[in-house]
Amino acid sequence: MSLNSYRTGPDEKGHFGKFGGRYVSETLMPLVHQVEKAYREAMQDPEYLRELDELNRVYIGRPNPLYYAERLTEHLGGAKVYLKREDLNHTGAHKINHAIGQVLLAKRMGKTRVIAETGAGQHGVATATVAARFGLECTVFMGAVDIERQKPNVFRMKLLGAEVKPVTSGSATLKDAMNDALRDWVTNVHDTFYIIGTVAGPHPYPMLVRDFQSIIGRETKEQIMHLEGRLPDSLVACVGGGSNAMGLFHPFLDDTDVKMYAVEASGHGLDTDKHAASIAGGKPGVLHGNRTYLLQNEDGQITEAHSISAGLDYPGIGPEHVWLHEAGRVNYVSATDDEALEAFQLLCRCEGIIPALESSHALAQVIRMAPSLPKDHIIVMNLSGRGDKDIFTVADALGAEI
Amino acid sequence: MSRLSSCFERVAAENRAAFVTFVTAGDPTHEASREIVLGLPAAGADIIELGMPFTDPSADGPAIDKAAQRALKAGAGMHRTLDIVRDFRKQNDHTPIVLMGYFNPLYAYGVDRFCTDAAAVGVDGLIIVDLPPEEDEELRLPANAAGIDVIRLATPTSDDHRLPTILDGASGFVYYVAVAGVTGGKSATTEDIKAAVTRIKSHTDLPVAVGFGIRTPEQAEAIGRVADGAVVGSAIVSMIENGLDETHMPKDGMVKDVLDFTKKLADGVRAGTKG
Numbered sequence: 001m002s003l004n005s006y007r008t009g010p011d012e013k014g015h016f017g018k019f020g021g022r023y024v025s026e027t028l029m030p031l032v033h034q035v036e037k038a039y040r041e042a043m044q045d046p047e048y049l050r051e052l053d054e055l056n057r058v059y060i061g062r063p064n065p066l067y068y069a070e071r072l073t074e075h076l077g078g079a080k081v082y083l084k085r086e087d088l089n090h091t092g093a094h095k096i097n098h099a100i101g102q103v104l105l106a107k108r109m110g111k112t113r114v115i116a117e118t119g120a121g122q123h124g125v126a127t128a129t130v131a132a133r134f135g136l137e138c139t140v141f142m143g144a145v146d147i148e149r150q151k152p153n154v155f156r157m158k159l160l161g162a163e164v165k166p167v168t169s170g171s172a173t174l175k176d177a178m179n180d181a182l183r184d185w186v187t188n189v190h191d192t193f194y195i196i197g198t199v200a201g202p203h204p205y206p207m208l209v210r211d212f213q214s215i216i217g218r219e220t221k222e223q224i225m226h227l228e229g230r231l232p233d234s235l236v237a238c239v240g241g242g243s244n245a246m247g248l249f250h251p252f253l254d255d256t257d258v259k260m261y262a263v264e265a266s267g268h269g270l271d272t273d274k275h276a277a278s279i280a281g282g283k284p285g286v287l288h289g290n291r292t293y294l295l296q297n298e299d300g301q302i303t304e305a306h307s308i309s310a311g312l313d314y315p316g317i318g319p320e321h322v323w324l325h326e327a328g329r330v331n332y333v334s335a336t337d338d339e340a341l342e343a344f345q346l347l348c349r350c351e352g353i354i355p356a357l358e359s360s361h362a363l364a365q366v367i368r369m370a371p372s373l374p375k376d377h378i379i380v381m382n383l384s385g386r387g388d389k390d391i392f393t394v395a396d397a398l399g400a401e402i
Numbered sequence: 403m404s405r406l407s408s409c410f411e412r413v414a415a416e417n418r419a420a421f422v423t424f425v426t427a428g429d430p431t432h433e434a435s436r437e438i439v440l441g442l443p444a445a446g447a448d449i450i451e452l453g454m455p456f457t458d459p460s461a462d463g464p465a466i467d468k469a470a471q472r473a474l475k476a477g478a479g480m481h482r483t484l485d486i487v488r489d490f491r492k493q494n495d496h497t498p499i500v501l502m503g504y505f506n507p508l509y510a511y512g513v514d515r516f517c518t519d520a521a522a523v524g525v526d527g528l529i530i531v532d533l534p535p536e537e538d539e540e541l542r543l544p545a546n547a548a549g550i551d552v553i554r555l556a557t558p559t560s561d562d563h564r565l566p567t568i569l570d571g572a573s574g575f576v577y578y579v580a581v582a583g584v585t586g587g588k589s590a591t592t593e594d595i596k597a598a599v600t601r602i603k604s605h606t607d608l609p610v611a612v613g614f615g616i617r618t619p620e621q622a623e624a625i626g627r628v629a630d631g632a633v634v635g636s637a638i639v640s641m642i643e644n645g646l647d648e649t650h651m652p653k654d655g656m657v658k659d660v661l662d663f664t665k666k667l668a669d670g671v672r673a674g675t676k677g
Contacts, residue, residue: 013536023505023532025461027557027582030564169467170457179460186461187583189559286505286532287458299479300510302457 006253006329009320014203017326019319022202024289027186032289035193036204038109043211048104055100056215059133064088066223066380071350079373081366082232083353083383084220084248091126093356093385094216094244099126099195101212103134106193113137113188116195117181119146119174119240120311120358121153122385123197128162130195138162141180143173146310153389171304174240174314178288198241199318202289206318213247220380221251228378234259234369237382238361239332240276240312242321244384253329261369262321263361265307266334276305278317279325279332292319308337308393309357311385335364341397343367344387356385357393405498405526406551406574409448410609410630419626421446421671422611423664424502424635426453426469427486428478429642434652435473436486438642438660443497445661446668449611450490451529451633454483454503461504461531463586465636468643472650480511484523491524500527500553500574505541514544521548527574529553535567542571551575556602556610558582558590565605575609575631576602580616586636589615596628619670626674634667 009016022032042048056062064085073081086094099116106114114136118124124140131138140157144166147154157164170176178201185194199206199213224232235252237245239262252258267275275281278293285294287302295303295315305315324330335343343363347355355363359382366381373379387394395402403411413420423442428435442450455470455478462470487499501520508516508530520528528545530538535554542552551574559582560568569576578598580590599610611631616622618637625632641663645656 021537022534023537024534025531025557025579026534026555026568027559027579029534029536030559030561170471175458179458182460183463183584187587189582285509288460289532294506296506296510298510300456300507301474301479302506 006324006327007250009323010203010207014207016320016323019291019322020203020206021291022289023286023291024202025186027189031189032202032204034109035105038105039204039208042105042108048108052101052104060090060096060100061088062215063219063223066220066227069351072347075350076367076370078375079370079377079379080375081370082224082378082380084216084380086216086244086382086384087353087355087359087386091122091129092388093122093126094213094247095123095126095197096129097215097247098209098212098243099123099130101208102193102195103130103136106136106195107134109193111191111193113192114195115139115141115181115184115192116197117141117174117177118197119177119313120309121146121150121157121389122311124162124164125153125156125160127195128157128160131162132160139184140164141167141177141184143167143171143177145172146174149393150310150389151392173305174310175302182288198243199246199320200241200288200290200292200316206290206320209243210246210250210320213243214250216244216247216382217249217251220248224378224380231255231258232378232380234261234377234379236261236263236362236365236379238263238312238358238384239317239321240265240314240358241316242318244382246318246320248382249330260330261365262330262332263365264332264334265309265312265361266336267306267308269336270334273303274306276307276312276314277334278315279322280334282315287316290319292316293322308340308397309361311356311358312361333365335361339364341394344394353383354387355383356387357390359384404551405496406449408496409498410575413448417675419629419671419674420448420611420631421622421668422449422451422613422631422633423447423638424451424453424633425638425642426455426466426473427483428455428473428476429469429639430472430646430650430652431476432478432482434657436489437657439486439490440493441657441661442664443494445664446672447497447664449498449500449631451500451502451635452483452486454480454501454507456504456507459504461584463584463636465586465639465643469639480507484519487525488523498526499524500529501525502529502531505530505533508541513541517544517548517550521550525550527551527553529555529577531555535571546573553577555579558598565602569606572606572608575611576606577633578602578610578612578629580612580614583614585614587615589617589621592624592628595625599629619666622667622670623674626671627676632671638664
């Protein structure tokens with residue numbers, strides 16, 4: 001990669017430095033090569049790009065607002081806080097951005113069926129939505145534990161015509177759902193497209209999901225120039241696999257005055273074994289098609305992640321994030337379950353916005369940093385999803401009866 | 403000559419295929435697993451594939467996934483897998499042992515250190531299912547330097563364009579994965595397998611062993627007629643599972659039942675002499 005840009009990765013084999021790559025079984029290798037070829041061709045095809053643009057506008061409802069959080073700003077008493085309103089997208093989160101892009105690819109490749117893994121259910125809902133929109137068969141793999149804590153999203157997927165397959169292996173959460181999705185894909189290579197829900201997996205997925213999500217950062221850049229006449233000082237986003245963070249950050253990576261904070265979920269705390277912070281608490285390894293940082297034991301066995309937020313409950317992180325961490329371009333910090341819960345409630349009361357528990361981790365970092373920053377410091381936080389899906393979890397954590 | 407080459411040469415002289423068995427190291431317990439592995443040659447195994455348990459075996463079906471979880475729960479790990487090989491070599495210096503698994507545990511062990519230790523205890527080959535040719539150099543070079551073959555996989559999706567990539571750098575033998583899917587799933591027809599083996603052999607002089615979907619002595623016999631090796635994994639692993647009580651501890655006679663079943667499969671392969 002060229003030293004004067006942070007935006008040239010991955011290399012042609014899908015590596016970001018020593019991370020990324022294509023670590024899948026041989027049966028899948030021709031498939032991932034085909035996906036890459038189809039993707040590169042699509043990006044050169046004006047008709048594909050026109051359709052993507054049209055769907056972004058009239059189906060997702062983009063561009064969504066960059067919203068000045070006036071009362072939150074006053075409450076924190078320091079930096080000026082803007083929220084990028086991905087929660088206002090159709091289906092209520094940023095996941096629809098890459099689902100639309102990928103379903104168009106699936107259609108282009110002549111596939112009749114799509115599969116996906118899901119944690120919080122947002123990516124599953126997004127996939128079920130685009131499958132319904134394009135008349136494709138859809139199966140979503142979801143950990144049995146997540147099915148229990150994300151019931152509203154499970155029902156939404158079913159309403160949308162998707163089959164939701166409970167995954168009981170391992171810890172019955174997102175990583176195990178991804179294992180089962182890979183097992184399904186290798187068994188149904190001829191008719192099935194795997195719509196991966198984050199910037200991870202074998203090349204080209206980390207690149208392709210990032211590119212589809214980069215619309216977040218591109219819009220933000222345009223909107224903040226219009227509102228403030230300059231770029232923001234800081235960007236903040238939560239990171240599990242890291243798709244919403246990569247989407248916001250990528251267009252700004254070479255604007256080196258813009259500081260970036262990616263917030264991992266530290267669950268019960270980094271000093272416990274109940275967290276999901278792969279960068280803070282993991283080490284390099286190979287899982288789910290890529291080399292990245294993973295939560296693992298001495299023997300290289302993957303350990304279970306924990307976060308109150310199902311969407312961040314994953315023992316790995318996208319390879320480009322690891323590269324940006326090692327390059328020192330992005331600051332990886334963390335927020336606990338309790339901090340996220342506090343932040344969740346604050347936004348509800350201050351701004352009349354119920355944030356997703358995932359996004360609440362980003363908000364916890366904003367709450368931490370904004371008070372000590374000057375009033376002309378501009379923070380843009382990615383409000384990656386809405387929190388309606390989380391009200392049962394939050395009620396439970398607060399000891400409230402619904 | 404390596405143990406793998408001698409083995410394939412010997413079975414070819416007997417006009418038959420090699421019988422390759424797969425079990426997961428440490429399943430259901432270290433002691434029972436050791437007893438099974440040590441008993442395999444007498445039950446007719448020509449080559450032993452020993453699975454290195456991993457928490458996330460995404461290319462395996464339920465039988466081998468459960469075996470890995472059982473083994474890990476019983477304390478299995480990379481060091482204990484090598485211990486089983488070391489014990490095996492004390493009494494058998496000719497049956498090749500191929501370790502099969504996923505890259506992460508090996509990477510965590512340290513690739514160079516692992517190759518040295520594996521060679522020292524008498525490992526002959528490695529099959530790392532999530533390490534395709536594009537990514538396997540970091541393992542293949544030190545493994546080959548230590549005298550260990552890195553066995554490449556060919557699959558129904560490996561067309562004539564893909565095969566040269568797979569075969570460039572291959573050694574030991576080629577493992578043909580007969581169906582697109584996970585272990586323990588569907589079976590391919592003998593005709594399809596014969597065509598695939600013939601096609602692979604037009605690209606390489608290495609022996610071609612076939613696995614995935616072979617469960618019965620009859621299937622083993624049929625595949626043995628058209629390939630240089632027939633691999634049985636999930637069916638043997640399921641026999642281990644059947645021999646466990648509710649607490650996953652082996653019932654009396656489990657090891658004998660597993661080895662008796664293996665013997666029947668071995669007899670199938672030996673009946674499948676080439677025409």
